[in-house]
Amino acid sequence: MMNEGKTFGPRRATLAVEVRGEIERMIVEGDLAAGEKLNELSLSTMMGVSRGTVREAIRSLADSGLIDLIANRGAFVHETTLEEVRNLYELRGAIFGMACAAAARRVGAGQEPRLLAQIERNLEQMRATHAKADSARYYALNIEFHDLLLQGAGNPKAKMMYDNLVKEMHLFRRRGLSIANNIARSIKEHEVIVHAVAHGNAEGARQAALDHITSGFGRYTTMIDADPAATG
Amino acid sequence: MMNEGKTFGPRRATLAVEVRGEIERMIVEGDLAAGEKLNELSLSTMMGVSRGTVREAIRSLADSGLIDLIANRGAFVHETTLEEVRNLYELRGAIFGMACAAAARRVGAGQEPRLLAQIERNLEQMRATHAKADSARYYALNIEFHDLLLQGAGNPKAKMMYDNLVKEMHLFRRRGLSIANNIARSIKEHEVIVHAVAHGNAEGARQAALDHITSGFGRYTTMIDADPAATG
DNA sequence: AAAATGTTAATTGTTGACAAAATATGGTGC
DNA sequence: GCACCATATTTTGTCAACAATTAACATTTT
Numbered sequence: 001m002m003n004e005g006k007t008f009g010p011r012r013a014t015l016a017v018e019v020r021g022e023i024e025r026m027i028v029e030g031d032l033a034a035g036e037k038l039n040e041l042s043l044s045t046m047m048g049v050s051r052g053t054v055r056e057a058i059r060s061l062a063d064s065g066l067i068d069l070i071a072n073r074g075a076f077v078h079e080t081t082l083e084e085v086r087n088l089y090e091l092r093g094a095i096f097g098m099a100c101a102a103a104a105r106r107v108g109a110g111q112e113p114r115l116l117a118q119i120e121r122n123l124e125q126m127r128a129t130h131a132k133a134d135s136a137r138y139y140a141l142n143i144e145f146h147d148l149l150l151q152g153a154g155n156p157k158a159k160m161m162y163d164n165l166v167k168e169m170h171l172f173r174r175r176g177l178s179i180a181n182n183i184a185r186s187i188k189e190h191e192v193i194v195h196a197v198a199h200g201n202a203e204g205a206r207q208a209a210l211d212h213i214t215s216g217f218g219r220y221t222t223m224i225d226a227d228p229a230a231t232g
Numbered sequence: 233m234m235n236e237g238k239t240f241g242p243r244r245a246t247l248a249v250e251v252r253g254e255i256e257r258m259i260v261e262g263d264l265a266a267g268e269k270l271n272e273l274s275l276s277t278m279m280g281v282s283r284g285t286v287r288e289a290i291r292s293l294a295d296s297g298l299i300d301l302i303a304n305r306g307a308f309v310h311e312t313t314l315e316e317v318r319n320l321y322e323l324r325g326a327i328f329g330m331a332c333a334a335a336a337r338r339v340g341a342g343q344e345p346r347l348l349a350q351i352e353r354n355l356e357q358m359r360a361t362h363a364k365a366d367s368a369r370y371y372a373l374n375i376e377f378h379d380l381l382l383q384g385a386g387n388p389k390a391k392m393m394y395d396n397l398v399k400e401m402h403l404f405r406r407r408g409l410s411i412a413n414n415i416a417r418s419i420k421e422h423e424v425i426v427h428a429v430a431h432g433n434a435e436g437a438r439q440a441a442l443d444h445i446t447s448g449f450g451r452y453t454t455m456i457d458a459d460p461a462a463t464g
Numbered sequence: 465a466a467a468a469t470g471t472t473a474a475t476t477g478t479t480g481a482c483a484a485a486a487t488a489t490g491g492t493g494c
Numbered sequence: 495g496c497a498c499c500a501t502a503t504t505t506t507g508t509c510a511a512c513a514a515t516t517a518a519c520a521t522t523t524t
Contacts, residue, residue: 014303014507016291040476050509055477056287059248060294063396065389071246072476072515087387090330098326155319157297161393164295246477272506282479287507304485304506 015049019057027066027077028170038075065168080171092165093213099153100193101206106154108200115152119194130183145190182219247281251289259298259309260402270307297400312403324397325445331385332425333438338386340432347384351426362415414451
């Protein structure tokens with residue numbers, strides 16, 4: 001069990017790793033607002049750890065896109081503009097498209113024997129959930145749908161990058177906007193993706209996935225235009 | 233000049249930021265080998281800073297893909313497998329393809345008046361450099377070519393992610409392999425990309441860019457197959 | 465009243481000490 | 495020679511103190 005030396009999992013994460021997780025949660029869930037300053041002393045007091053530990057946690061978020069580190073001034077929750085969100089969507093479309101193309105190839109080659117059944121079941125559940133107007137449940141299934149395809153692509157790095165992009169998008173928020181908009185259209189797009197993947201049609205899957213994300217951005221900006229409220 | 237408050241650039245980067253840069257350089261240039269442990273005390277002595285500063289620098293590399301942080305054991309230069317390199321190439325192809333498509337659209341829309349001239353000039357220089365068998369110069373021009381297109385895409389996040397992917401690829405090395413292999417083919421592929429961009433042909437540019445990266449991976453694995461030497 | 469200057473307080477950045485965990489070393493038994 | 499155990503050493507993780515920089519506030523000048 002120790003024979004792989006370096007890869008043995010430690011029993012417990014370090015305090016700094018736990019603090020990072022908590023800061024990330026606070027940012028993604030909105031407890032820390034975009035542009036807000038991360039005060040080391042306040043955080044260390046709140047979490048019952050030393051300020052140095054908080055510093056380490058904050059530094060570990062340096063490349064995450066969630067915070068901006070400014071020398072001698074501290075760390076601030078990143079303020080994302082709509083232009084940046086557009087860029088994130090563009091990247092998200094490219095990566096999700098690539099992943100769906102890869103998933104389709106792997107399904108076609110018999111490398112992913114369970115993926116098809118999984119996404120079809122998820123799709124069925126999304127339809128049922130939509131019929132019951134249960135948007136929280138739909139949201140969870142939607143995330144699962146994307147996760148399944150990203151896992152099916154067999155490229156863990158792609159999933160990691162995609163998940164980080166989604167996290168970054170949480171920085172741009174509008175109060176009171178519901179998460180789901182035009183679910184019927186969204187489900188229809190999922191169906192097109194599933195159909196292409198089922199037939200091992202990589203190019204069709206890539207295009208359908210890209211269209212789906214692009215369309216999602218269109219739905220997103222439609223919501224924003226309909227709600228001109230200033231940021232929190 | 234002070235009126236933008238938070239965005240005013242500090243006069244000097246912190247020591248931890250400088251230490252991070254040095255560690256990154258050591259990794260990318262091979263002074264720190266894949267799998268090698270980053271000893272905090274050694275590094276702090278070597279660089280003339282305290283161990284805490286080295287820790288902060290190392291933590292800031294947590295998400296970079298260049299190192300693995302293991303609780304209670306320390307930080308290790310990430311060991312990249314060929315499978316991981318394949319995944320990185322796949323992502324690289326998706327992002328570069330997306331960037332070239334965006335660049336083509338922007339050229340077609342007149343949003344990038346200088347890009348076309350810049351990449352054509354670069355291409356001309358690559359041809360001349362190849363004719364003189366100056367591979368170091370060719371390498372630099374090749375990097376510039378990719379940079380110009382990524383900048384022309386108008387998506388800074390894409391460029392950042394692409395550059396990080398390239399950095400990660402440096403972790404997988406084979407001693408004695410020359411960087412450039414089949415330059416004539418590579419230049420031909422660059423020409424196809426430039427042609428598509430010049431005509432504002434987004435889909436053509438995307439496909440040409442993807443093919444170029446995919447082909448680059450093929451050239452890469454060909455080199456590896458021809459040199460079965462174990463990692464240094 | 466607004467701008468400039470000076471002082472004080474708060475915060476960030478760095479360092480070194482201590483505690484905990486991992487690793488290395490030496491001795492013993494089979 | 496190998497496996498196991500105890501001990502010593504090294505390294506990592508955390509904490510607190512000090513130094514440097516920035517922000518906030520008060521006073522003076524225009």
